[in-house]
Amino acid sequence: MANKWDERKKAQEDEYFVKKEKEQLAKLKAKQEAEAKEGAKKAAYMRCPKCGESLKARSFQKIEVDQCTGCGGIWLDAGELEQVAGKEEGSWLGKFFQKNG
Numbered sequence: 001m002a003n004k005w006d007e008r009k010k011a012q013e014d015e016y017f018v019k020k021e022k023e024q025l026a027k028l029k030a031k032q033e034a035e036a037k038e039g040a041k042k043a044a045y046m047r048c049p050k051c052g053e054s055l056k057a058r059s060f061q062k063i064e065v066d067q068c069t070g071c072g073g074i075w076l077d078a079g080e081l082e083q084v085a086g087k088e089e090g091s092w093l094g095k096f097f098q099k100n101g
């Protein structure tokens with residue numbers, strides 16, 4: 001009797017843990033898939049439009065810019081050129097931006 005009860009209890013516990021484990025695995029898998037998707041998306045975008053090499057984020061005057069590891073070209077996100085030009089007021093870049101802005 002006692003053994004049967006224990007077995008049943010054990011089976012329920014096993015079922016519970018298997019279920020928990022499955023839930024955790026599913027969560028982990030979903031997280032990994034989301035991360036892989038995000039990574040692939042990022043990798044596809046983080047390419048130099050000129051030579052196709054990967055871009056590396058670097059800091060230029062405290063502004064984060066993307067520099068190509070192949071040709072060395074620097075790519076700015078929207079608003080970043082304004083930030084650079086703002087810091088460079090009086091310089092050719094600041095003047096250029098004011099003229100064209």
Ligand SMILES: [Zn+2]
Nearest residue numbers: 048051068071
């Ligand atoms: Zn390049």
